[in-house]
Amino acid sequence: MVTLEMDFEGSHITCSRGRQAIRQELLSETSAKVAVILLSLNGEKVIAPCLKSLFESDYSNIEVIVVDNGSSDSTAAIVRERFPRAKLISTGENLGFAGGNNVGLAATDADIVILLNDDTTVRPNMVSEIANFMASDPDAGIVGCKILYPDGKTIQHAGAAVLPNGLTKHYGYGETDEGQFERVFDVAYVTGAAIAIRREVMDKIGHLDAGYFPIYFEEVEYCERARRAGFRVVYLPSAVLLHYESQVTVKASFGFYVRYHLGRLRFVLKNFTGKKMLRFMKEEIRWLRMAGLREQGKPLGLAYLKTLLRLPAILFARRRDWIEEQVNPRITKSAIDFSQCAFYNRLEGFSPIQEWCGARVRAVVDQARFGLLHGGKEKKLHLTVGAFNGHITRLKVQVNGDSVGDVEVADYLHTLKFNLPPIKSSNKKDNGFLQVVLQPIYPNGERDNGYRLAVKSAWVE
Numbered sequence: 001m002v003t004l005e006m007d008f009e010g011s012h013i014t015c016s017r018g019r020q021a022i023r024q025e026l027l028s029e030t031s032a033k034v035a036v037i038l039l040s041l042n043g044e045k046v047i048a049p050c051l052k053s054l055f056e057s058d059y060s061n062i063e064v065i066v067v068d069n070g071s072s073d074s075t076a077a078i079v080r081e082r083f084p085r086a087k088l089i090s091t092g093e094n095l096g097f098a099g100g101n102n103v104g105l106a107a108t109d110a111d112i113v114i115l116l117n118d119d120t121t122v123r124p125n126m127v128s129e130i131a132n133f134m135a136s137d138p139d140a141g142i143v144g145c146k147i148l149y150p151d152g153k154t155i156q157h158a159g160a161a162v163l164p165n166g167l168t169k170h171y172g173y174g175e176t177d178e179g180q181f182e183r184v185f186d187v188a189y190v191t192g193a194a195i196a197i198r199r200e201v202m203d204k205i206g207h208l209d210a211g212y213f214p215i216y217f218e219e220v221e222y223c224e225r226a227r228r229a230g231f232r233v234v235y236l237p238s239a240v241l242l243h244y245e246s247q248v249t250v251k252a253s254f255g256f257y258v259r260y261h262l263g264r265l266r267f268v269l270k271n272f273t274g275k276k277m278l279r280f281m282k283e284e285i286r287w288l289r290m291a292g293l294r295e296q297g298k299p300l301g302l303a304y305l306k307t308l309l310r311l312p313a314i315l316f317a318r319r320r321d322w323i324e325e326q327v328n329p330r331i332t333k334s335a336i337d338f339s340q341c342a343f344y345n346r347l348e349g350f351s352p353i354q355e356w357c358g359a360r361v362r363a364v365v366d367q368a369r370f371g372l373l374h375g376g377k378e379k380k381l382h383l384t385v386g387a388f389n390g391h392i393t394r395l396k397v398q399v400n401g402d403s404v405g406d407v408e409v410a411d412y413l414h415t416l417k418f419n420l421p422p423i424k425s426s427n428k429k430d431n432g433f434l435q436v437v438l439q440p441i442y443p444n445g446e447r448d449n450g451y452r453l454a455v456k457s458a459w460v461e
Contacts (some may be wrong), residue, residue: 040066076090096210096212096215128144142196159171209317216264261304367440369438378420386414387411388411393408402421434460
């Protein structure tokens with residue numbers, strides 16, 4: 001997986017690189033109240049190490065809530081006897097991942113809530129890293145962690161993507177951690193094994209959708225809804241934990257695939273716009289021909305049948321969420337900044353987000369130069385930019401050294417579209433991403449400190 005690079009040339013923002021991008025010095029300590037919700041179902045073998053690691057956290061203003069989601073073992077007794085500082089809530093039955101966590105969410109007024117699997121152990125600074133980062137960037141609505149396997153060396157999750165047919169992919173999965181994912185960047189979603197949510201997000205979009213019963217894709221949709229509402233979804237590599245994975249469902253089993261595809265199809269039907277649905281059907285057919293039916297035919301067929309039977313309820317839930325969040329499907333493209341192709345092109349370094357003419361932008365710069373990850377088949381470059389100086393400014397746009405257009409931008413945000421030049425996969429300098437340069441053309445060739453660009457987003461498709 002290619003990690004992205006970005007440079008800004010200008011007096012207002014420069015991009016931090018490597019570990020410096022993680023250690024933001026804007027705020028070394030925050031007083032925000034953090035609640036960690038630990039959802040457990042028959043977790044007597046893993047709950048103690050997880051709670052022990054949480055109570056060894058270096059963050060003081062922390063509340064730990066254990067939601068016993070209908071366990072039949074000694075999970076509740078272990079919490080009561082060995083960890084009296086934890087608040088224990090028993091649901092009496094298995095409410096699923098979303099339903100159980102919603103019980104915990106309703107039981108706290110914390111500024112930041114971290115949903116955490118019980119089969120994890122966290123590093124002592126994980127909570128403080130999340131709290132400090134979210135304090136430094138008020139637009140970071142959801143934050144995910146670097147998750148390693150128990151050996152402490154193999155990556156399980158470094159952010160995640162959603163492909164055009166709803167299949168998911170964890171960045172870095174199975175790779176040895178050698179620092180290749182040490183940058184903060186925006187992602188499509190972060191895994192529910194450890195997901196931090198800002199209070200403002202919950203106030204705006206509500207809780208998780210319990211219709212994803214019993215598990216899978218709840219967090220994918222929640223991140224999608226948060227981004228539609230204007231919040232960033234961010235991978236934070238300095239927040240690290242170990243995850244033992246799949247204590248309830250055996251991966252690659254018949255039951256796992258049925259649940260996974262049920263969640264995937266619900267997510268697609270609830271959240272994809274018309275254009276994305278057309279892409280879904282095309283990609284789904286291609287995937288079925290290549291591997292889907294051969295590898296997962298029976299559970300996939302059962303998932304399709306069950307989804308068909310549940311279709312009226314799913315469409316009702318879709319209408320409910322879009323209306324309640326007051327989101328117009330026709331304008332969501334301009335609101336979703338980092339997810340317009342299968343490879344989830346991302347801009348990093350656009351922080352802190354600034355207020356400009358009543359809009360949130362990610363940089364005000366003299367000249368922007370950045371990389372956009374691509375898959376080799378994208379044909380369009382989209383930019384959302386404005387002229388910071390209040391005057392009409394001529395903007396020259398280059399991709400991989402080729403000019404793709406000169407346009408005029410004024411002092412409001414323009415969403416522009418350009419045809420991409422042919423992408424040469426053999427180009428060694430390409431390295432998996434497009435080099436984009438935005439260069440204002442100054443009157444009479446003179447550089448004026450008043451002429452700058454307000455940059456909101458960019459993507460290719």
